[in-house]
Amino acid sequence: MPDASGSVARVSSEAFVTFDNVGVTYGSGAARVAALENISLSFRAGDFVSIVGPSGCGKTTLMQTLAGFLKPSHGRVTIEGRTVDGPGADRGVVFQQPALFPWLTVAGNAGFGPMLRGAAKSQRTEVVERNLRMAGLWDFRDRYPYELSGGMQQRLAIVRALANDPKILLMDEPFGALDALTREQMQEELHAVWRRTGMTVLLITHSVEEAIYLGTDVVVMSQRPGRIMERIAAPFARRDERNSRAVKSLPEFVAMREHVLSLIWRSGHS
Amino acid sequence: MTAQPLHFRLLSLLSVIMFFAGWYAITALHLAPANLLPSMGEVVDAFTDILHNGYRTTTLSEDILATLGRCIGGFGLAALAGVPLGLWMGRSRALAASLDYIIQFMRPLPPLSYLILLILWLGTGDASKVALLFLSALPTIVMASMAAVRGVKQQRIQAALACGATEAQVFRHVVLPSCLPMVMTGLRISLAGTFSTVVAAELMAARDGLGWMVFSASQFLRTDIVMMGILILGVFGMALSWGLLRFDTWLVHWRGRE
Ligand SMILES: Nc1ncnc2c1ncn2[C@@H]1O[C@H](COP(=O)(O)OP(=O)(O)OP(=O)(O)O)[C@@H](O)[C@H]1O
Numbered sequence: 125m126p127d128a129s130g131s132v133a134r135v136s137s138e139a140f141v142t143f144d145n146v147g148v149t150y151g152s153g154a155a156r157v158a159a160l161e162n163i164s165l166s167f168r169a170g171d172f173v174s175i176v177g178p179s180g181c182g183k184t185t186l187m188q189t190l191a192g193f194l195k196p197s198h199g200r201v202t203i204e205g206r207t208v209d210g211p212g213a214d215r216g217v218v219f220q221q222p223a224l225f226p227w228l229t230v231a232g233n234a235g236f237g238p239m240l241r242g243a244a245k246s247q248r249t250e251v252v253e254r255n256l257r258m259a260g261l262w263d264f265r266d267r268y269p270y271e272l273s274g275g276m277q278q279r280l281a282i283v284r285a286l287a288n289d290p291k292i293l294l295m296d297e298p299f300g301a302l303d304a305l306t307r308e309q310m311q312e313e314l315h316a317v318w319r320r321t322g323m324t325v326l327l328i329t330h331s332v333e334e335a336i337y338l339g340t341d342v343v344v345m346s347q348r349p350g351r352i353m354e355r356i357a358a359p360f361a362r363r364d365e366r367n368s369r370a371v372k373s374l375p376e377f378v379a380m381r382e383h384v385l386s387l388i389w390r391s392g393h394s
Numbered sequence: 395m396t397a398q399p400l401h402f403r404l405l406s407l408l409s410v411i412m413f414f415a416g417w418y419a420i421t422a423l424h425l426a427p428a429n430l431l432p433s434m435g436e437v438v439d440a441f442t443d444i445l446h447n448g449y450r451t452t453t454l455s456e457d458i459l460a461t462l463g464r465c466i467g468g469f470g471l472a473a474l475a476g477v478p479l480g481l482w483m484g485r486s487r488a489l490a491a492s493l494d495y496i497i498q499f500m501r502p503l504p505p506l507s508y509l510i511l512l513i514l515w516l517g518t519g520d521a522s523k524v525a526l527l528f529l530s531a532l533p534t535i536v537m538a539s540m541a542a543v544r545g546v547k548q549q550r551i552q553a554a555l556a557c558g559a560t561e562a563q564v565f566r567h568v569v570l571p572s573c574l575p576m577v578m579t580g581l582r583i584s585l586a587g588t589f590s591t592v593v594a595a596e597l598m599a600a601r602d603g604l605g606w607m608v609f610s611a612s613q614f615l616r617t618d619i620v621m622m623g624i625l626i627l628g629v630f631g632m633a634l635s636w637g638l639l640r641f642d643t644w645l646v647h648w649r650g651r652e
């Protein structure tokens with residue numbers, strides 16, 4: 125599809141990922157659903173972008189266009205100035221359901237990407253060991269995914285994505301199925317990985333608290349067709365203070381949370 | 395499938411004992427004509443006799459090997475051809491469409507209905523029987539393999555693509571292993587079918603094999619040999635199924651656990 129907007133010039137040298145007037149419609153005729161409309165959004169390398177919005181507003185669809193699983197019906201998505209036209213190892217993806225490979229051991233899953241690239245065995249085992257130790261899964265390296273708890277499976281899915289040294293990590297409600305305690309632990313671990321690696325992260329979540337606590341930017345989306353309502357810069361992720369209880373009860377945190385919640389509330393009932 | 399607890403296995407064993415006890419009771423009390431239902435002792439005698447002297451022109455092991463060989467030959471060829479064909483059909487809509495009616499036509503067809511044609515074309519030797527078993531096993535294997543490919547979870551494929559997998563790597567490292575559970579189920583179903591078909595095929599045109607032995611003995615009213623043949627057939631049928639089940643449990647260790 126020819127791109128008439130000449131938008132290359134608008135891509136700032138700083139922008140790492142851009143959504144350029146992206147629209148997605150599913151189906152046709154009576155079954156036509158406009159899932160996304162007029163999405164323009166850009167962020168820089170190292171940003172941690174949280175996306176929140178009511179169910180069905182198009183968050184997953186948005187992520188899929190960046191992952192390259194779905195071609196937008198309109199506009200384009202770029203990463204480092206190049207239009208996305210398919211999936212690739214530069215964008216690690218973590219799904220809501222871990223989608224691990226049950227025929228491979230934990231170590232096999234963790235080394236899946238390096239194995240595909242034909243990395244040398246020694247280098248592979250080194251990456252796998254480092255990542256599994258970091259995720260607290262080293263003792264389980266010879267087990268199979270179905271022998272792990274839900275939280276461990278999700279950690280393994282993150283490890284599998286990280287093994288490819290992606291430029292950006294895309295996560296679709298990765299902690300949705302976890303209990304509150306595990307969820308908080310996973311948030312801290314994810315935050316630590318982000319701080320240490322300086323990687324760019326796109327996190328879709330239903331939890332407004334999680335979005336504000338972890339994100340440098342919180343993007344609030346509205347219901348069908350999905351649009352961006354507001355983008356808010358959040359200061360908490362870059363703070364050194366990591367006592368999550370304390371941070372989450374700061375007055376400015378609470379105020380931001382209430383603001384975002386009221387936005388979602390309004391959009392869900394319009 | 396997990397191992398049965400001991401008391402359930404005892405229960406299974408009990409029903410077998412009951413069967414033999416009932417058989418024994420009926421013959422010991424002469425409740426049935428002796429030429430229609432032989433006693434257990436007579437069947438054992440027939441077994442030792444045939445074990446040592448063979449039945450008519452063949453030895454017992456020749457008959458067993460003939461039957462098993464036809465089964466394994468026909469089934470093995472069907473698996474070798476059917477699994478790749480089915481996987482390919484799962485990937486290619488065009489190929490699936492081209493072969494759809496043929497497979498759908500073959501699947502419910504009783505194999506014995508075309509046995510006579512195969513005998514006319516391939517003779518009364520093993521070729522016609524192996525071909526029969528091949529053709530009867532093929533549709534189930536093809537259908538299961540095709541359905542397996544179509545049922546691969548999209549998210550698994552996406553996860554592999556996001557790890558940098560090429561099309562070929564997705565097929566080799568994700569689609570193939572994802573298909574194993576259903577392919578193995580297809581193989582197990584068709585193996586059971588193969589075993590029942592081989593015996594029927596040997597009733598029509600054969601000079602050896604367990605089915606032939608049973609059929610031939612029945613014409614001389616040697617019900618002791620018929621009984622013995624049936625027991626051996628059952629035991630080997632169970633053993634084949636059990637072997638494949640064990641292989642399946644080992645290979646598809648994640649079955650039902652994801
Ligand atoms: N494959 C599809 N075919 C048709 N419509 C679809 C498809 N996927 C999503 N949709 C529609 O697009 C809209 C956005 O879906 P999407 O999955 O992106 O929402 P979401 O924000 O991720 O929701 P949730 O928070 O519940 O996961 C929904 O109205 C949905 O019905």
Ligand SMILES: [Mg+2]
Nearest residue numbers: 183184185296
């Ligand atoms: Mg979603």
